[in-house]
Amino acid sequence: MIPIAYPLVLAVILFCMGIVGFLLRKNAIVIFMCLELMFNAANLVFITFANHYQVIDGQVFVVFVMTVAAAEVAVGLALMVTIFRTKQSIDIDQMNSLKG
Amino acid sequence: MNIGLNPLLLVTFFPLVGALVVLLLKPKWKTALRWTALVTSLITFGLSIWMLTRFNDIDPEIQFELNLPWITLGNNQIGFHLGIDGISILMVLLTTFLMPLAILSTWKAVEERIKGFMAFFLLLEVGMLGVFLSLDMVLFYVFWEFTLIPMYFLIGLWGGERRVYAAVKFFLYTMAGSVLMLAGILWIGLQYGSFDLTQLSGSGLIPAAAQLWLFGAFGLAFAIKVPMFPLHSWLPDAHTEAPTAGSVILAGILLKMGAYGFLRFNLPLFPNATVTLAPWMAGLAVIGILYGAAVAYLQKDVKRLVAYSSISHLGFVVLGIFALNLQGLQGAILQMVNHGLSTGALFLIVGMLYERRHTRLLENFGGLWKVVPVLGTLALITTLSSVGLPGLNGFVSEFTILLGAFSSTVIGSPWFAGVATLGVILAAVYLLFMFQKLFLGPVTHEENKKLKDVSAREILILTPILIFAFWIGIYPKPFFMLMAPAVEKLTALVQSAALLAH
Amino acid sequence: METVQFFNLVPWVVFLPLIGLTVNLLVGRKLGEIFAGSFASLATGLAFVVSILLAVSLSSHPEAVTIPLGDWITIGTLTVRWAFRVDTLSVVMMLVVSGVGTLIHIYSIGYMHNDVRHNGDTGRYARFFIFLNLFIAAMMILVSADNFLMMFVGWEGVGLCSYLLIGFWFEKGKNGTGNAEAAKKAFITNRIGDFGLLIAMFLIFVNFGTFQFDEVFKQAGQVAAVKPGVMLLITLFMLLGVTGKSAQLPLYVWLPDAMAGPTPVSALIHAATMVTAGVYLVARSSIFYALVPTAQTVVMWVGAATALFAATIALGQYDIKKVLAYSTISQLGFMVAAVGMGATVAGMFHLVTHAFFKGLLFLAAGSVIQGVERGMHHANHASHDFDPQDMRQMGGLRKQTPLTFRVYLIGALALSGIAPLAGFFSKDEILVSAWQTQPAIFIVLVLAAFLTAFYMGRQLTMVFFGEPRTEAAEKASESPLVVTLPLMILALLSVLGGVLNLPGVHTLETWLSHTLGEGEPGHFVWVVAGISLVLALIGLGLAWMIYSRKTDKAYVDPLKRALGSLFTGMENKWWVDELYAAIILNPYRAFAQFMADPVDLGVIDRIGGGLAAGTRALAESIRKLQNGYIRSYALLMLLGLAAIMTYLFLR
């Protein structure tokens, strides 16, 4: 049996990687992948605890999260495509005309 | 009692009826709009006189009380609670008296958007009367804040060159004071389960420590409105930029709301704090008296000069209030009326000059007494009333205030009144300076040589005020009798608290 | 003995002039000059009749009578009534005010007829009489009041009338505003005095609980025993009021400027009646002063110093009215010194006689001025810098205006204290008191009396003797009967006024003793009388010797050569106006300016604006965080979260 701490630490590391990636990368696609990383870190925690407590709630939650994430991908990618069409770029640092 | 016939309800909301009628009229029916407003305010005045005839002037208690449940919130009842006593009745009468005169003064002065002007003016009257008649703190606050809106528009739409600046400043300053008052009201309501003044006044419920900061929270709102030094800087701008009728009401009535607030709230609700802080308030009042007088002296704009004179005159009111004895308090209330009359009349006169010359700068006038002798004479009497010449109204109140303050045990030192008496000299300095610049000396400007003297309408506006100026100066007894029982009750209340505190 | 009592008529001394002014206010302008003038005179005359009736009633019933009219202010323990007090003191004042007042009203009918034409606005004829009647009413309130507060109404009321009448020709004077400035100066200086009186009244109320004369004076001894400091304060603050109204040091400066008013005003208000209100006040409150020796000393020294000081200035003046003005100040100083010494009767006596002869002198001076004005018109040189009041432009007028000359001579001699004219007796009585109790004061007053004789001699010589120095003086003419008749009556009174209180008879003394209490009757001291008479004669003679020689046109005062810079000081009124400007007016103006501009607009007005600006600056700086970059927004969120976490861990 793997101690519960291991997957939890891994989840935290994944979550932080996601955050750091979000803050450091410029490409919207990569940033979006970092967000998926954050979601999946959470999924990992759910699974870990569900397994630890032997309850099913965690697994249920994970299934929903994955579904929702898929929906988000659909919306997100569609958005990026339309942006790429107008701006020929998905560098998020070029998206700063609204400010103040 | 039949609610529909309650005089307070009729007096307070009759102007609203007029305002609605005004809203139904077409903007181009200028004469109809003016007459509607005038007749409304006259009927309101009549109603208030009717109320006066039914007022029992030996009863110190609240009369014509009307207490309808309005809003329930948790353990708090907010009542639609109106009532009148000897302290508020003079304020109500002053309001209803000045209103028709102010409206009459707009006959020629306001030519644009008359409909809006009259509607706002009548709404303002509702708000002011509500302030003077409310006995529920929340209701009071509602009326108090509501008066801001019509006045804001009156200044902002019909004012002078810097009207926007003045309107916004007026609004923000007043609101700055009242937000803390709201906190105080809420705190009291939560702690003692009531917003009802009649239950809270003199109840001794509020502990002395809490009284201090509550006094501050309420006092700030009132001090800004009065205005007391150093919170006065909204006033010169608002007065100067407001249209004549607006200035009259602003000086005549709106400022009184602050002083009235002290009387109605700070004294009976926080008697211990009142006694503790009285020397400080008196000190600020004295500074205000001298400061207002000094600053008024060198103003170049007549309206600004009169505005600063208000600071000085209202300083007397505050001094009288915090003398906390009969002379001081009755003098203060009478001074409120007197300032409303004499400063109101001064603004009306300045307005008449402005209508003729379209300037308010002193340097553009001079020697007008020769050109417009009747106006000059009326202005002279008004000025003297403001100077506090014995035989006219201002003297009676200023003298009694100073006498009260001089002998006040609460203020504790005759120095306050002694120094304040210097204000009597300074008032002569700046007011005679003003009169000289306007009416004496040679006529130096060609445009001034052909000015028209007062019209019948203008005489009609000023005469009632001057009649009262003489009346109060020579025979103020009816006025003192009207307020005496209520003031005696208030004084007894505060002084018993003072005994406990010492 | 049962006689008819007229005490209930006393309110009419106020009402009659009020009726007069109301009628003139409504119809005076329409009905013309004759009506306005005579109606006003009639009103005052009737007031005089009432005063006489009151005096008659008092002679059989000398105790003070109070006639209440109505309540005025009633608050708690403060009760003030409109009530009239008839006693021997107030009736003396009433008689003087209405008597001299009536004469001056009549005089004005003629004088103002010319004056309004000379100054170019005939519309103001009726206004003059309205103000004059108002003055009589106010003065009557002052002297007949039964309490301090009502007296204060009259006190300030006469101040107002003084203001209005000084500024009667408000568009004239130096730079067109000179008269208005003079009026304002008078009012404000008086207000400074009133400040003192107000404080005194506050103290009276706090310590006595009432303003009513009888009740206050009844307790005076008691209070003085318990609180001597309070009594000292009351009397000294009251003295400040006296110095304002009666033009004593240091507040006398308004009176010379007040000569800007028409000459009847100078005679009535600024010589005969209003300015004596201060003397009246001290006389009225003599019980107070008797209890506070320190205050008495201060009062008498103020009076004596003023008497001498003003007399020195009078020496160096060229304006015919200014000389009389300083003389008035000086004579008021005599009266104040007298009441300060406790010689109240002597002070009142001098007050009455002074009203006669100084009223006479002013009116005669007015006659002279108008005579010269007429001469000016005849001479047809309407040059603007010609001043019909400048004595240097006169000379030899005894031929052109013989009647005026004669009455002027009587007045001047009375003022100088030549026996047996009125001034001799009254002044002598003051000097005797000083001789007996205060030798230092005596010396000062005698010196002042000598100077008085000298400047009157100077004036007489410059105006009436020698040869005319200008064409206008040459062509000057005598005034009509309506002007000269009051002059003759006043001259008669100036001659005979002394009988009021002849040594050994003491009519006035006895009369006033009902109000002021039994005092020690003044003796007649031959030495004093001798000294004062001799000095007066020397003064007159010296002046005659010095001034009668000088006739050339470029007039330089002979004294100037003799006294040098000392005379320059007199000429320039010892620069007191300049001094006040430097230490009071200009600093106040600078203070007001400082308060108005840097303080009010620069500091207090900016508090609100500063807060707003500060908020705005804060807003702009926070706004910079909102830079539009997604990553910085995310970082901000992360930092917020980190802060929350840190708090949770460190808690």
Added chain:
Amino acid sequence: MTLIDLYSILPAATLIVWALFLLLANFWFSKRQPVWTPILAGAGLLASLVVSIFFTGKPMAGFGGFILVDGFSNFLTPLFAVTGIFAIGLAYDYLRRMGIQRGEYYTLLLFSISGMMLMASAGDLIIVFLALELLSIPLYVLSGFAHPRVDSQESALKYFLLGTFASGFFLFGTSLVFGAARTTNLTDILAIVSSGEADTMLLLIGSALMLAGFGFKIAAVPFHSWTPDVYQGAPSPVAAFMSVGAKAAGFAALIRVFSMIFPSLAAELTPIFWALAALTMVVGNVVAIAQTNLKRMLAYSSIAHAGYLLMAFVPFGDAVTRSNSVASALFYLTVYALASLGAWAVLIGMEGEDNQGTEISDLAGLGKTSPLSAAAMTVFMLSFTGIPLTLGFWGKFYLFRTAIEGGFVTLAVIGLITSLASAFYYLRVVVKMYFQEGQPEFHWNFWTSSVAIFTALALVVFSFMPGSLFDLALRSMLTGS
């Protein structure tokens, strides 16, 4: 699935079904009679409104506690439906004028509203998450609805990325709470937390992360940065809808989750809420002063109002105050919703192509050219400021009363002072409209103007009798309290 289960989600379900139907119907209408799509969408919302009102006063739990129908949801569900109706009213003319008249707008709107309704009655963290996404994802799309306008796309991307970022925090927080409490059901979590079996540290960290997620939705400082940019870039009716609906839903979730499961952590969390509320009020109001664009000004104003709402929520741990805490927040939300929708309605009337006409200075002269709109706008501004004789005053009144009742006098004073600062920028709008000359171009439209006038009237008329609304809010109790 029982009938109760069905009833419990009926308003949301109605909308979802209706939306799907509308998606199909739109193919038919979009080209020929585009006016029918909004009318049908409105009908759907009306149906949902009727259903929700019909079930008012019947507390129930559906799907084994997943859905809680209680006073709280009964208050919010109709509010969301009405907001939706107004949002449709605002949209029709706007979309036509901007040339983005696509029927999907209404479908997406209905989906989002159904998410909000679910949020209000969520009884399980799973539902909270699902509802959050259900309301957010359509909004991401709607923000970019005005493509190819670059502003709109930028706002959509910002909203999407930051929103998902915040969802990540929320999700991770949820997982930690699950780890601590072994369940995701709110009622069960409460039981475990109060029994003391749960790991407090995990709970605290979890709650902080969740707070970040909610903070984003309600636009609380420092999670607010997206708000002005998105409001400015998104089509105005969407921004209007977001400023009301999304904020209300965020608060619904915050109130639901925190007052149901974390009252025992109140000691730890209260200072955090205190600081968030103070910071939000200050930053929102202060930065709004510096705004020149009306949309951004309204955005900062919405941040500021989030701060006031948070203030009501600060005493959430106090059992005595809690009912007032929830009730005052709901009351304030309602008042704010009316004023905000109205203000956006006037703004929409002002807006031309490419964000033209949305500067505050563009309002100059509106008082003369369109007196009714200007008067309505004045009412909204006064209501935002909290001046009497508008409902805004009573909103603030109740709110500050709650804060003072909870003992947070200092916070109330901060709130009062910042509301004074807010007068500064709200008044500027009035100044522009009335006191300055100008010829603004106002696109009058019946539906848009109706929204403005209706909300303005409601704000004024109800201010004379706020008592019934107070009662309504006070009856909106949460399950378990």
